[in-house]
Amino acid sequence: MVTQPSGGQAGLSYADIVDLADKAPLVANVRIRNIIAIKPDQAGNVPAGHKRLFVEADVTGLIRGEAGISPLVTYLYDAKTDARGKIPKLKKAQVILFARPGSRPGEIQLTAPDAQIAATPAAVERVKGILSALVAPNAPPRIVGLGDAFHVAGTIAGEGETQIFLRTENGDPVSLSVLRRPGQAPHWAVALGEIMDEAARPPEPGSLLWYRMACSLPATLPARSVRTLSAQDAEAARADYGVVIAALGSCGRTRVPG
Structure with missing residues (x-):
């Protein structure tokens, strides 16, 4: 898997996006404000070649979910590192999150380790189209x-x-x-x-x-x-x-x- 500068995966297929969207009660377009790398001894079980981050992000658009979402959200994200052990540039990146509400106000949880993708205009429109199809009255059943x-x-x-x-x-x-x-x-x-x-x-x-x-x-x-x-x-x-x-x-x- 290739990591984009914004922390999302490149080349996701239609099926990949539906997999993410179908299980996410909350889908939001956010701009990452700040990231804090969690120390390995406090990060828990992190996949090899990744680093766990605490992320603060401003919600710039709610695509799916309750209208009362906090304008500032926090979540954990396992970023893929490069050959030197460095994470991609994430601060100020615009990304789409597929998530569920956390236990505290403003806290959310990604529905999958890779449920953060680059918020390109094409990706935003694609996600909106898929979500519209999922909630349509005539949507095909699982x-x-x-x-x-x-x-x-x-x-x-x-x-x-x-x-x-x-x-x-x-x-x-x-x-x-x-x-x-x-x-x-x-x-x-x-x-x-x-x-x-x-x-x-x-x-x-x-x-x-x-x-x-x-x-x-x-x-x-x-x-x-x-x-x-x-x-x-x-x-x-x-x-x-x-x-x-x-x-x-x-x-x-x-x-x-x-």
């Missing part, structure tokens, strides 16, 4: 696993349809459908609701629905999802599920979610 799969073979060779139900955190229905016709590429779609209508399409890459699927679905269809199917139908369902996974591609995480 996916926690796969439910049952069903397959119906067609009347001619190479024809068939598979439907796979997804398990979601809030119980909202989400399902996949894969349709095969002879001489055509498989067509698949995702439905947010009880019914798979003609308007259903695959998710747009880089959208929240795509993230929910690409970053949550297992690579293969588990045995429990096809336990009620014949061997032939189960094989067809697994192949159709593979079409979906291949089309979604990698979710593109560059960091381990905290």
Whole structure:
């Protein structure tokens, strides 16, 4: 991981930012006022190649959270050091924090060790867009696993349809459908609701629905999802599920979610 002068990570992907934003009840744009390096014997468990800092920062914009946040916040941050053991220049840096309220007024806690990123104009707009998608009334639910799969073979060779139900955190229905016709590429779609209508399409890459699927679905269809199917139908369902996974591609995480 590359440390930017402002203390954030370079090259964070869409999935990385959603990972950070989705778990943060407080997201703020701040300007670092002061930093104090904590002595190693008082810093606790600090990752190798890092130095723990006590940071004071002025809130310049609240992106998500209660309007009554203190204008001055304090928090701990583990800054990556260079080959000489020096930390990046942080004083006066403008950064975005993904955090939760602390136990005392003005005190906050980062939701992950790297939940401080450079507040470039592009990053601020990106974070705002992601947060808007997360709180939208029609936001797709978190996916926690796969439910049952069903397959119906067609009347001619190479024809068939598979439907796979997804398990979601809030119980909202989400399902996949894969349709095969002879001489055509498989067509698949995702439905947010009880019914798979003609308007259903695959998710747009880089959208929240795509993230929910690409970053949550297992690579293969588990045995429990096809336990009620014949061997032939189960094989067809697994192949159709593979079409979906291949089309979604990698979710593109560059960091381990905290």
